[in-house]
Amino acid sequence: MTPEVAGRGRGRPRSGAELDSVALLQGALEAFATHGFEGMSLRELARRLQVSHALLTARFGSKEELWRAAVEHALAQIEQGLADVGGDDGLDDLAALREGIVRFLVFAAEHPEVGRILQHEGAIDSPRIHFVFERFVAPLRALAEARLDALTAAGRIRPIAFPTLHFLITHGGGAPFTSPVEAALLGAASPGNRAAVRLHAEQVADLIVGGLTSGIA
Structure with missing residues (x-):
């Protein structure tokens, strides 16, 4: 939980004027990540975020809309960076290509x-994964594929399907951060160690780019 949310302590739920929207969305994101969408009610979210249930309902309307707002708040931060690169x-x-991989993993x-x-969400057919795909993945995919097609046509890389590249980066390179207990047991870079994270990101990027360019004259 974020310091703004966790540090308030017991007492009266905060009013709309007191509400820190960034802390609320981050707190909601962390709750959904821990318990899943189905495992977290709007009322329980309100209790955890120390706001009134009525305030959450008035601001977001539903748990689904709060989920979307929290995910969009986070993904918008990388969306612009990747769009700038692409x-x-x-x-x-x-x-x-290399810079995009590094930025995503950081x-x-x-x-x-x-x-x-x-x-x-990617393991179930929910409206939420379709929202993420249509809102974020599809536009960035178009930018990435344009770069990949140009590189392939110029004979600079081997052909690679976008889904293969996508999963190598997100589920491969990103695994130490989504599976922190396993990562710690393996001695992988801690997310709090920026230098180690940067090194991991660059090594993953170099392995992917190196594989794509291997054997290319």
Whole structure:
């Protein structure tokens, strides 16, 4: 739980004027990541976030809308960064691919709850995973595939299907952050160690780019 939410202590729920929207959305994100969408009621969320149930209902309308707002709040942070990389015509296509991988994995370390939520939602056919796909994945996929197609056509990389690349990065490179207990047992980089996270991200990017360019004259 974020310090703003966790540090309030017992007492009267906060009013709308006192509400820190960023802390609320982050707190909701963490709750959904821990308990899943079905395992967390709006009333329980209100109790955990120390706001009134009526306030959450008035602001978001439903648990589904709060889930969407929390996920969008987090994913918007990486969306712009990846869009900047993908849409930068002055950036070499191969360098853009590598930089996009690094940026995503640094984000995954900073927001491991996003990966946990999407792992759960990706295993069931819910309107929530369709929302994420249509709102975030599909637009970024178009940018990535344009770069990949250009690199393939120029003979600079081996052909690779976007889903293969997507899962290598998100579920492969991002695994230490979505599975922290296993990662700790393996001695993997802690999300709080920025230098180690950056090294992990760059090593994953180099392995992927190196594999795609291996044997290319």
